[in-house]
Amino acid sequence: MAALETSTFSEAFSMKGGDGPDGYAKNSTFQRGVVDATKELLSKAIAENLDIEILSSSKTFTIADLGCSVGPNTFYSVQNILEAVEYKCQTQGLNAEMPEFQVVFNDNTPNDFNTLFKSLPQDRRYYAVGVPGSFYGRLFPNASVQVVHSSYANHWLSRVPKEVADRNSPAWNKGRIHYSNSTDAVLKAYEAQYAEDMECFLNVRAQEIVYGGLMVLIIIGRPDGTPHSLSQANMTFQILGSCLVDLVRKGIVDEKKVDSFNLPMYCMSPGEVEAAVGRNGCFSMERIENLPAFAPPDNVSKAKLLATHMRAAMEGVVKQHFGEEILDEVFDLYLKKIEEQSSIFDAGKLISFLVVLKRKA
Amino acid sequence: MAALETSTFSEAFSMKGGDGPDGYAKNSTFQRGVVDATKELLSKAIAENLDIEILSSSKTFTIADLGCSVGPNTFYSVQNILEAVEYKCQTQGLNAEMPEFQVVFNDNTPNDFNTLFKSLPQDRRYYAVGVPGSFYGRLFPNASVQVVHSSYANHWLSRVPKEVADRNSPAWNKGRIHYSNSTDAVLKAYEAQYAEDMECFLNVRAQEIVYGGLMVLIIIGRPDGTPHSLSQANMTFQILGSCLVDLVRKGIVDEKKVDSFNLPMYCMSPGEVEAAVGRNGCFSMERIENLPAFAPPDNVSKAKLLATHMRAAMEGVVKQHFGEEILDEVFDLYLKKIEEQSSIFDAGKLISFLVVLKRKA
Numbered sequence: 001m002a003a004l005e006t007s008t009f010s011e012a013f014s015m016k017g018g019d020g021p022d023g024y025a026k027n028s029t030f031q032r033g034v035v036d037a038t039k040e041l042l043s044k045a046i047a048e049n050l051d052i053e054i055l056s057s058s059k060t061f062t063i064a065d066l067g068c069s070v071g072p073n074t075f076y077s078v079q080n081i082l083e084a085v086e087y088k089c090q091t092q093g094l095n096a097e098m099p100e101f102q103v104v105f106n107d108n109t110p111n112d113f114n115t116l117f118k119s120l121p122q123d124r125r126y127y128a129v130g131v132p133g134s135f136y137g138r139l140f141p142n143a144s145v146q147v148v149h150s151s152y153a154n155h156w157l158s159r160v161p162k163e164v165a166d167r168n169s170p171a172w173n174k175g176r177i178h179y180s181n182s183t184d185a186v187l188k189a190y191e192a193q194y195a196e197d198m199e200c201f202l203n204v205r206a207q208e209i210v211y212g213g214l215m216v217l218i219i220i221g222r223p224d225g226t227p228h229s230l231s232q233a234n235m236t237f238q239i240l241g242s243c244l245v246d247l248v249r250k251g252i253v254d255e256k257k258v259d260s261f262n263l264p265m266y267c268m269s270p271g272e273v274e275a276a277v278g279r280n281g282c283f284s285m286e287r288i289e290n291l292p293a294f295a296p297p298d299n300v301s302k303a304k305l306l307a308t309h310m311r312a313a314m315e316g317v318v319k320q321h322f323g324e325e326i327l328d329e330v331f332d333l334y335l336k337k338i339e340e341q342s343s344i345f346d347a348g349k350l351i352s353f354l355v356v357l358k359r360k361a
Numbered sequence: 362m363a364a365l366e367t368s369t370f371s372e373a374f375s376m377k378g379g380d381g382p383d384g385y386a387k388n389s390t391f392q393r394g395v396v397d398a399t400k401e402l403l404s405k406a407i408a409e410n411l412d413i414e415i416l417s418s419s420k421t422f423t424i425a426d427l428g429c430s431v432g433p434n435t436f437y438s439v440q441n442i443l444e445a446v447e448y449k450c451q452t453q454g455l456n457a458e459m460p461e462f463q464v465v466f467n468d469n470t471p472n473d474f475n476t477l478f479k480s481l482p483q484d485r486r487y488y489a490v491g492v493p494g495s496f497y498g499r500l501f502p503n504a505s506v507q508v509v510h511s512s513y514a515n516h517w518l519s520r521v522p523k524e525v526a527d528r529n530s531p532a533w534n535k536g537r538i539h540y541s542n543s544t545d546a547v548l549k550a551y552e553a554q555y556a557e558d559m560e561c562f563l564n565v566r567a568q569e570i571v572y573g574g575l576m577v578l579i580i581i582g583r584p585d586g587t588p589h590s591l592s593q594a595n596m597t598f599q600i601l602g603s604c605l606v607d608l609v610r611k612g613i614v615d616e617k618k619v620d621s622f623n624l625p626m627y628c629m630s631p632g633e634v635e636a637a638v639g640r641n642g643c644f645s646m647e648r649i650e651n652l653p654a655f656a657p658p659d660n661v662s663k664a665k666l667l668a669t670h671m672r673a674a675m676e677g678v679v680k681q682h683f684g685e686e687i688l689d690e691v692f693d694l695y696l697k698k699i700e701e702q703s704s705i706f707d708a709g710k711l712i713s714f715l716v717v718l719k720r721k722a
Contacts, residue, residue, distance in 0.1 A: 058396070059502065059504070100503060109479055109481075112473055112475065113473050113478060113491065117470050127492070127500065131488070131490055139488065142420055144421060
């Protein structure tokens with residue numbers, strides 16, 4: 001066997017680890033809301049789309065969660081899938097053939113696996129495995145996984161498109177940190193990177209998932225037909241960019257640093273995913289539907305929730321490029337701006353959608 | 362499936378992580394010597410003892426290293442095994458059926474998996490997986506591993522026998538930290554714990570290893586017939602105990618703290634292993650032989666090497682019981698004592714031995 005395909009993913013991107021107050025473990029309420037909303041949809045998808053043959057064809061049933069971070073959401077998600085598979089076994093009279101379950105927790109190598117492993121549920125009914133590495137490369141042996149799940153991860157590109165950080169390129173993204181409020185050339189560079197990444201993602205998963213196996217993706221994106229600039233997720237990135245530009249004006253951050261910084265994120269639409277799945281050809285699209293919008297409890301400030309979440313998710317990339325010392329200032333400013341522009345919660349278009357794919361035989 | 366057997370192993374025991382100067386990664390020269398000495402023996406064992414049927418019966422060939430710590434020795438060991446399996450495939454004309462390799466790195470949950478994952482060889486020809494948990498419990502699905510390897514780990518017991526830390530027990534081990542210089546009652550308690558642990562270890566591995574699969578253990582122990590008190594490994598533990606007693610005299614450590622501290626380690630002989638394998642009945646003993654003694658280069662002080670290694674291996678348990686503040690003093694004193702009593706390198710009997718077991722069908 002030749003050396004495994006190495007990933008192009010700059011593995012700098014991982015959620016903030018540990019279980020401290022700023023860490024992802026304590027600041028993933030937005031995602032948790034999505035997990036809850038998805039629970040029933042996911043159970044239904046397993047019940048309706050998982051072939052019985054898969055349940056009896058292997059002694060071990062492997063569920064992989066890609067981009068798992070450090071928990072706890074990953075534990076809820078995989079438990080949910082496991083119970084749906086068990087229920088399917090029971091209702092099909094396959095109790096005697098109930099497989100052993102193995103759960104693979106995957107995230108980029110810098111992810112805090114130590115915290116993840118220490119947080120594993122004590123009463124879990126599965127063998128727990130950690131696999132470090134980018135999901136844009138091969139992670140698992142051929143045909144070794146029955147269900148792949150990934151929640152809130154596919155909007156991370158494998159890298160920033162090279163040309164947008166190149167002063168000599170027409171796609172140079174000067175003074176901005178994202179494509180969504182930029183030129184056509186920058187948008188095209190991001191679109192091309194997304195297309196390449198999604199092709200790669202589907203291609204490697206097609207090798208790893210058994211025939212008949214399922215892939216369940218929960219994606220944050222924009223409705224079909226909505227321009228990138230009007231997607232709420234993108235608007236929040238634009239605000240982060242404006243915070244950095246403010247720090248340039250204050251002389252705290254070097255202008256060139258902002259010019260060379262870009263977020264490796266792409267806000268895809270359901271239609272774009274359908275097109276990519278069609279081009280790849282290895283999966284059938286079993287289901288694609290919007291998830292109910294998440295509404296935080298009345299006593300929780302949406303702005304504060306978004307700001308703390310943004311910090312948990314983005315602190316890593318910001319710190320890597322600008323240094324630790326600006327973190328407090330930039331994210332404090334971010335909260336202030338979000339509170340001032342709370343209209344983005346109404347005006348911006350945001351969707352999360354569920355995609356269920358089945359590996360064709 | 363019911364909740365998986367939970368382990369009795371107090372998971373406090375793990376080598377010092379990180380890649381700093383005191384960490385295990387930089388202080389495992391003794392073990393590295395053993396790895397080198399073992400390389401040829403291991404290749405030979407695979408060549409002679411691995412059944413051809415195993416090579417063609419599964420698309421994935423899984424090698425598990427138990428007690429892997431943070432590297433780099435684990436990487437040498439698994440690469441060595443992988444190459445031996447590949448060579449066997451080639452010499453048997455099975456090139457076309459060469460399996461994909463998966464390597465499972467296992468250690469207790471507090472092990473520094475973050476460092477392990479960041480150190481994975483870039484050019485590896487296997488899928489890398491981390492599995493946290495005690496090897497005295499189930500780690501892997503039924504019949505899912507082809508070769509289990511464990512080097513320098515089996516002398517760790519799952520726990521200190523309860524009665525030796527109990528003031529009211531006849532086996533109370535007052536004023537000592539190990540059984541090897543203690544009463545018969547303490548020795549018996551340790552022997553019973555070893556027997557229970559080894560039975561458990563063989564029992565769970567028998568479920569996880571495929572029929573015909575191999576288990577290769579490298580064990581530090583004592584020659585058959587050598588009393589525990591004359592084993593070199595045990596003598597070094599006795600010296601560590603005397604350092605702690607010295608700190609009691611100096612008023613730095615509370616006497617009761619030493620009375621309640623015991624090392625969960627047992628220095629087994631080849632005969633004891635053979636007896637345990639016989640009682641278990643699931644494995645055939647393919648090979649059991651002593652490894653050549655490791656001689657450090659001339660310019661390296663044996664005492665210093667032993668002392669730094671002892672600290673890397675023992676710092677975790679000492680710190681957990683006595684607190685961080687005594688670490689430097691106790692291990693500095695340890696080096697001094699070893700330098701003064703360097704005769705233990707000649708007088709003490711120490712062996713490392715290789716055991717190759719095959720899972721019976």
